Amino acid sequence: MTAPLRWRVATTAVAALSLAAAAQAQDIDATLGASSALLVRGVALGNGKPVLQAGVSADAADGWIAGLGIATLRPSADEGWTTQLHARAGHAFRLDDDWSAQLAATHYAYPFDDYLRAFERDEFGATVAWRDRVFGSVTALRQAHVSPAGHRSGWAADLVLREPLGRLGPVSLALAAGLGHQDLQRRAGFSYDYGHLGVSGRVGALQFELARVASDRRARERFGPAADARWVGSFTVGF
Structure with missing residues (x-):
């Protein structure tokens, strides 16, 4: 099976699983939101400019989950808006009263931009969570296109901590912090670390977050200003 054919098969499989889970969904939720920048593992996409986002997710009674999402972004100051x-x-698995786990496959596509199409990828992740406060995950990464080094794979690991801070009037607040590592040695000959520290809040269906996001020197050398430390604010409304 050729690489392009394998890619189409994988993409079709993710879409089929999403539709199957949606068909037997117990809960379906939709969100609309905006963010000051679209970041992937500490690196800004779309020229680091504000983005609009929308998504729909479905949860089935037997644990199957699915989601579809869209985000607007601008590859550079000289180009128009495009879509991710x-x-x-x-x-999703409930291990006991305190522990849960999740296995998921995600496909990212940029169908309307020839340049960004080179960044299309699949991610296969495993996450373990404790009391909705501690989250550890490992993700296998597979790019759509082979790098000059002849590889397309990598991996990432993340640890995220969430600590509820109580209520401030009608707002439920929480402190969030995370550290991550992305290994691109086979694909691009380097790896880097990233992290964030911030606060999130919820008022009914409205959720917002403000965080400081930073990456290490290796990321800044490879990605330039896209990996600079920055404040990122976002909000979403659920339906």
């Missing part, structure tokens, strides 16, 4: 699409399918 993603489809996600997976399964």
Whole structure:
């Protein structure tokens, strides 16, 4: 099976799983939101400018989950707006009263931009969570296109901590911090670390977050200003 054919098969499989989970969904939720920048593992996409986002997710009674999302972004100051699409399918497990786990596959696509199409990828992740406060994940990464080094794979690991801070009037606040590592040695000959520290809040269906995001020197050398430390603010409204 050729690489392009394998890629189409994987993409079709994720979409099919998403539709299957949606068909037997117990809960379906939709969100609309905006963010001051679209970041992926500490690196800004779309010229680091504000983005609009929308998504729909479905949870089935037997643990299957699925989601579809869209985000607007601008590759550079000289180019117009384009679109990132993603489809996600997976399964959630309740291990006991405190522990849960999730396995998921996600496909990211840029169907309307020839330059960004080179960044299309699949991610296959495993996450373990404790009391909705501690989250550890490992993700296998596979790019759509082979790098000059002849590889397309990599991996990432993340640890995220969330500590509720109580209520301030009608707002439920929480402190969030995370550290991550992305290994691109096979694909691009380097790896780097990234992290964030911030606060999130929720008022009914409205959720907002403000965080400081930073990456290490290796990321800044490779990605330039896209990896500079920055404040990122976002909000979403659920339906």
